[in-house]
Structure formats: C-alpha cells, structure tokens
Amino acid sequence: MTKVKEASVIQANKQAAFNECPVTYVMEKIGGYWKPIILFQLLSGAKRYSDLRKGIPAITEKMLIQHLKQLEADNLIVRIAKPVVPPHVTYSLTKTGANLKPVLYAMAVWAVSDSKENSKVFARNLKNFPGIH
Secondary structure (H helix, E strand, O other): OOOOOOOOHHHHHHHHHHHHOHHHHHHHHHOOOOHHHHHHHHOOOOEEHHHHHHHOOOOOHHHHHHHHHHHHHOOOEEEEEEOOOOOEEEEEEOHHHHOOHHHHHHHHHHHHHHOOOOHHHHHHHHOOOOOOO
16 A cells, blocks of 8 residues: 655645544445445344355455454454454454444435435345344
C-alpha cells in the first residue's frame, strides 16, 4: 500500500469531514464492499475464519484478512486466538459492532424498497435477518 501524504489538502478535507459529519464517520468505519458483508455474517454469532470464507465465497483471502484487521482496529469485531495447533481463531462482534445491527437492517430494508429486479428475493431474505425476528 502506498503511504498517505498526511499534509495534503485532500487529507485535511477528509479529516474535516470525518470530524464533522456523522455519515462520513460511519462510512469510514464500515464503508466499502466487504465490511458490511463481514459484519452481517457475524450478526448471527461468532465465526471461525473458515466459516467466514464459506459464508462469503467471492472474497479473496487477502481482502478478508485485511478487512478483519481493519474492523478489529476500529473495535467493531474481536479476534480470539486459542494457542493450539492447528490455530483456532474466532471472530465476533464487539458491543460497538453489535450496535450496528439496526444500521445493517435499515440498509436491507432500503434495498427491498429500492431494488426493482431483486426486491422479492431481498424481501424473502429479510425475513431471515439475524436477530430481528
């Protein structure tokens, strides 16, 4: 990864938006393609790395590892490693991460109402949203 020039105007503007706009704050934490999907997978409970890989088959190992580290650094998930061979690592939501459940649910509800092609499938899957019903 390239080093970010801390003194650039773009970085100053980004930091100002991060400090002043709550939506920017949220998007900095959970934005991107994979982070919400990882968080969604963990809504139903702790999962091992291999379970996350199976639950998100399209993600590469590099991206999964990278995003798990970012989510952990942002205190949204916790990584628990047991000192055994082979390694036994589980990931689960922190309290802060679990507090995102209504946000993710709202995103799913919005998808049902906005999508023309997939609204029926989305609505059917919404009934299985972890921890809502």
